[in-house]
Amino acid sequence: MEDLSEIFDIYAICACCKVAPPSEGIKNEPFGPRTFRGLGNNGTLPWKCNSVDMKYFSSVTTYVDESKYEQLKWKRERYLQREASGGSDDTLQPGDNTNGSGHTVGMGDDTTKLQNIVVMGRSSWESIPKQYKPLPNRINVVLSKTLRQEEVKEKIFLIHSIEDLLLILKKLRYYKCFIIGGAQVYKECLNRNLIKQIYFTRINNAYPCDVLFPEFDESQFRVTSVSEVYNCKGCTLDFLIYSKVGEEVDGAASNGSTADSGSENCDKVECGAPSCSVPNCTLPNVTTTRQEKWGKSAPACQWQKNNTDAEEDDLVYFSFNNKVGEKNPEHMHDFKIYNNLKIKQHPEYQYLGIIYDIIMNGNKQGDRTGVGVMSKFGYMMRFDLSQYFPLLTTKKLFLRGIIEELLWFIRGETNGNTLLNKNVRIWEANGTREFLDNRKLFHREVNDLGPIYGFQWRHFGAEYTNMYDNYEDKGVDQLKNVIHLIKNEPTSRRIILCAWNVKDLDQMALPPCHILCQFYVFDGKLSCIMYQRSCDLGLGVPFNIASYSIFTHMIAQVCNLQPAEFIHILGNAHVYNNHIDSLKVQLNRIPYPFPTLKLNPEVKNIEDFTISDFTIENYVHHDKIPMDMAA
Numbered sequence: 001m002e003d004l005s006e007i008f009d010i011y012a013i014c015a016c017c018k019v020a021p022p023s024e025g026i027k028n029e030p031f032g033p034r035t036f037r038g039l040g041n042n043g044t045l046p047w048k049c050n051s052v053d054m055k056y057f058s059s060v061t062t063y064v065d066e067s068k069y070e071q072l073k074w075k076r077e078r079y080l081q082r083e084a085s086g087g088s089d090d091t092l093q094p095g096d097n098t099n100g101s102g103h104t105v106g107m108g109d110d111t112t113k114l115q116n117i118v119v120m121g122r123s124s125w126e127s128i129p130k131q132y133k134p135l136p137n138r139i140n141v142v143l144s145k146t147l148r149q150e151e152v153k154e155k156i157f158l159i160h161s162i163e164d165l166l167l168i169l170k171k172l173r174y175y176k177c178f179i180i181g182g183a184q185v186y187k188e189c190l191n192r193n194l195i196k197q198i199y200f201t202r203i204n205n206a207y208p209c210d211v212l213f214p215e216f217d218e219s220q221f222r223v224t225s226v227s228e229v230y231n232c233k234g235c236t237l238d239f240l241i242y243s244k245v246g247e248e249v250d251g252a253a254s255n256g257s258t259a260d261s262g263s264e265n266c267d268k269v270e271c272g273a274p275s276c277s278v279p280n281c282t283l284p285n286v287t288t289t290r291q292e293k294w295g296k297s298a299p300a301c302q303w304q305k306n307n308t309d310a311e312e313d314d315l316v317y318f319s320f321n322n323k324v325g326e327k328n329p330e331h332m333h334d335f336k337i338y339n340n341l342k343i344k345q346h347p348e349y350q351y352l353g354i355i356y357d358i359i360m361n362g363n364k365q366g367d368r369t370g371v372g373v374m375s376k377f378g379y380m381m382r383f384d385l386s387q388y389f390p391l392l393t394t395k396k397l398f399l400r401g402i403i404e405e406l407l408w409f410i411r412g413e414t415n416g417n418t419l420l421n422k423n424v425r426i427w428e429a430n431g432t433r434e435f436l437d438n439r440k441l442f443h444r445e446v447n448d449l450g451p452i453y454g455f456q457w458r459h460f461g462a463e464y465t466n467m468y469d470n471y472e473d474k475g476v477d478q479l480k481n482v483i484h485l486i487k488n489e490p491t492s493r494r495i496i497l498c499a500w501n502v503k504d505l506d507q508m509a510l511p512p513c514h515i516l517c518q519f520y521v522f523d524g525k526l527s528c529i530m531y532q533r534s535c536d537l538g539l540g541v542p543f544n545i546a547s548y549s550i551f552t553h554m555i556a557q558v559c560n561l562q563p564a565e566f567i568h569i570l571g572n573a574h575v576y577n578n579h580i581d582s583l584k585v586q587l588n589r590i591p592y593p594f595p596t597l598k599l600n601p602e603v604k605n606i607e608d609f610t611i612s613d614f615t616i617e618n619y620v621h622h623d624k625i626p627m628d629m630a631a
Contacts, residue, residue, distance in 0.1 A: 005196040005244065007079045008169040009072060012179040012186055013060055014039065015053050015201035015237075017046050019209045033218055036202040038209035039183055044127050046207035052232040052321065053201050056239060057180075059320035060199055062137045064114045064175040068309050072175065080170060115139050117177040119165060122147050124181040139174060141165065143185060162188060187214035197224075198242040199317070205235045220245055227318050241314055326360040328374070331580075337588040348392060348591040350381040351545070355537050355583050358575045367574070369630035375574035383549060385563035386525070388594035390549055391616065392542045394586045396624040401426055402546050403614055410479065410606060412458030415467040416447035426543075429631040430509045439509060449509040456499040456512070464507055482519060483606060486559045490521035500533075514544055519555070525564035526556040535570040538579035538627050544568070550597065550614070557599050558606050576630045586625055595619040 004010065017038040038046050115138055122144035125133075133154045134140035140156040143165065152158060159165055169177060178199075179189050189195050198221060225241035326332065332339075338356060362374035383390040391397055401424040408419060416431040429435060431447035444450065444466075451464040455471070462475030478497050485495045496519075499512035517530040530548050535541050549566045556563045575583060600613035 002079060003193070004166065005194050007076060008166070009176045009196060010169075010179065010189070010194050011176060011197050011199060012189065012195045013057060013199040014181060014186065014213060015045075015050070015057070015203055016213050017203035017209070018206040019212070020206040034215075036200075036204075037212045038203075038207055039181070039213045040123075040211035041207065041209050043123060046209050047203060047205065047235070050203060050232045050235065050237065052230045053203065053237060056201065056317070056320050060317045061116050061118055061135070061178050061180070063313065063316055064116060065309075065313065066114055069114055069175060071309070073173075076170075112173070114173065114175050117141055117169070117172065117174045118180050119143060119177060119185065120180045121182045121185045124185075139172065141168065162192065162194070183211050183214055190214060190216045196244055198240075200240040200242060201237060202240065203235060203237050225314055225318070230321065239318065328360055328362070331359050331584070334584045335587055337590070341590075346591045347381075347383055347388075347390060347594070348394065350383075351392065351537075351541065352394065352587050352591075354379050354381075354570070354573060355575060356587055358537065358573060359580060359583065362575065365574075367576075367630075369576075371630040372577040373574040374577070374580070375572055377572055379570040379573050381545070381568040381570075383545065383566045383568070385549055385552060385566055389546075389553075389597035389616065390566070391546050391595055391619060391621075393592040393594065393619075393621045394589040395542075396621045397542055397546065399546070399616060399619075400424070400611065402543050403550065403611055405543075406547050406550055407609060407611070409454040409457060410609075412454040412471065413467075414449050414452055414455050414464075416449050420447065427509075429629055435631060436509060439506075441507070441509065444509075450507045451501065451504040452508050452510065453499045453512055453514075456501050456504070457497060460498070460501060464504065479606065483555060483559060486519060486521055486526065486555065486561070495519040495521075513540060514548070517548065517551075519552075521561065522564075524561055526552060526559065526561040527563075527565040527567070528552040528555075529567040529569065531569045531571065533571045535573040536630075537573060537575050538583055539629055541568075541570070541573075553597055553599055554606060554609060557601070558604055578630065579627050582625045582627050586622075589622045592620040592622075593618075 016036040018035055019038040040046065117139045118135055119141045120143070122142060125140075125142045125144075125147075128135070134156050140154070141159060142152070142156055143159050143161070145160050147158060149158060157168060159168065165177075179185055179195065221242040222245055223240050224243040225239075227239040229236055229238045231237075335356065338352070344353065358374050358376050362376050365373055365375055367373045391399065404419060404422055404424045405426050416427045419425070419427060427447075427449060431449055433446050436442075436444050436446070436448075441450065448467040451459075451462075455462075455464060457479045458477050459471045459475035460478050462471055482495055482497050485492045496516065498516045500515040505511045513534040513536075514530055514532040517528055520527045520529070528548060528551070530544070532541075532544060535544075545566070545568060548568070549563075552566055553563045596617045598615040598617060599609075603609050603613050
């Protein structure tokens, strides 16, 4: 016998709780795979109601993907050709007899609509509230040796045995078949190797139970997926997927199959599979063990696609609780080019995707500047500095300004005039008389920005007076310590540079946005992770990505290492309302390949770098997009 669970796509879906001990004082069993096994009590579910599980059950058993049906149909037809050459495979229509010991109660639904089959025993059928019978948008099949036709008013298939079920599966047009209970039906299907996967809900509470999910050989199934954890009325739950061992594409036969994959009697059938959808496929026509069982030869990528399709369905199932639609749908039509892209693997799409998510799903808030923002909390981006320099290409960035500001930080400077004299206006708005007065820094000279980034990097803990005083050998030189640790204690977990000095915050023109970074050394390579508390996606973050990437390159060079990775953690990520239209333009641009960064290899001291020591090669970019700074 072939592996019928694979051919006819038969699955089990169930929910089980912990079993309450029969009396007080009896200890629970040790926790393990059998902790969750309670299936029923007094003819119904042990728990009153769990709307989350019911939503998941409905999502799994009603979901179909028409685009995948031709593959399923082809697979089943090839099996039927082998089983009975020339046998009829007409689709079973409403009112047709099953030609088995069971019978059909006429189905009024349009059977041309692709649906899943749900199979249940009599007790499970009778436990369904009348208003939900038959389960909508599914082909309902009831398996019972005692239920009679005249007792059933609903339009269902009524069968008497598993053999009847298999006959129906050979005749009906359907997507997948789900065994939904009860215990005896699960047990028989498991014992007969008729379950491909088990969709298993774990209800994390204990209830009295008189029906348990049947024991099954866990060496025959393994957990392949685990969902998020949900809560329904104070009870947590999650969802597992058990997959039958041996379902891999690598040709390992299903353990339960009795087919001899190497049998010389296995008839070979001309491959009639739908055309392979993998572009420019160059994989050879091979016959794997699983293909031999079905008697066909097809491109190897075709079998990989079958497995991928199943995994895609599982991802859809696990997305059952996602909110439908975006929070701010009024912006949807402004992202036509962005939304038309099916695959967005260019690393710049990490940044662009965050902006899209904030505009579409962000929270509308007021802010310190009065401009207003859309914001969300918590993102991460990763950039491979060994492969490219992540200078955004969807708009032209002011690279000279980024480098000059970084060198200014490294020197420990706080005088904004130094940057203004080089026509770098990044800090101009924060050094005005009005801005400083709003910060209650009435005594501070214009463009004296106070103990900001550079001061904390080089003089942490020193008393700040003004932008002119000499702070040499005052406070803690964090940057010097970082370089010392990287050179002498590269495995240290304390290689940290911090700009967030609580004592000095009120003296700063602007408290630091990028507040802390940590360095990691491995295999002669240096990585940097940076946490940014406040993230202006339109103006600030593009500069921050480039700046810390350059910084990592510089420290790597002076420590005789190679740059590896820059990881950017974003806390309060926001888009200012006056940047939204400009960012929509940016998101509809296609990124170019990132450029590369070259440093003057002669520089060995972090303080010796000058603007002329940096070379950006092959920076291809779109036009500049003007945005006003919110200050």
